[in-house]
Amino acid sequence: MTAKKDPRSINKDVTTGDVGVAVESGALVKPNKVKLPIRLAAFALTVITLSWFFEGWREIQREPGLVSVSYLFFGTILTLMLLTVQGYWIYIEEKSTGKLVRKVKLFDAIEAKLAARQQNTKLETRDRG
Numbered sequence: 001m002t003a004k005k006d007p008r009s010i011n012k013d014v015t016t017g018d019v020g021v022a023v024e025s026g027a028l029v030k031p032n033k034v035k036l037p038i039r040l041a042a043f044a045l046t047v048i049t050l051s052w053f054f055e056g057w058r059e060i061q062r063e064p065g066l067v068s069v070s071y072l073f074f075g076t077i078l079t080l081m082l083l084t085v086q087g088y089w090i091y092i093e094e095k096s097t098g099k100l101v102r103k104v105k106l107f108d109a110i111e112a113k114l115a116a117r118q119q120n121t122k123l124e125t126r127d128r129g
């Protein structure tokens with residue numbers, strides 16, 4: 001019989017950031033962090049959009065209409081988008097500090113696209129100068 005794996009255990013097979021390279025080379029890795037005012041603004045917007053969701057739901061229960069459906073639709077979509085952005089921030093921070101427990105393909109794809117865009121911007125800036 002095989003022992004059951006604890007679902008809360010840390011996955012040692014996940015590649016996590018550049019910490020291993022930094023340890024080997026002796027370089028310091030600065031964790032990627034989003035500034036506090038931006039985090040607070042995103043949190044406040046998430047609370048507002050979540051309240052739109054609940055308001056739309058209450059209005060639909062009373063009297064369905066275009067305004068109530070709009071509140072519900074946009075409240076749902078914007079809340080999910082903001083929660084995804086905040087989840088991405090947490091993922092990148094954990095990955096850069098070497099504490100990543102689980103890989104998320106969507107966030108890795110976003111990170112790759114942003115890195116490619118940043119690299120292209122650096123190349124364009126260097127070519128102009």
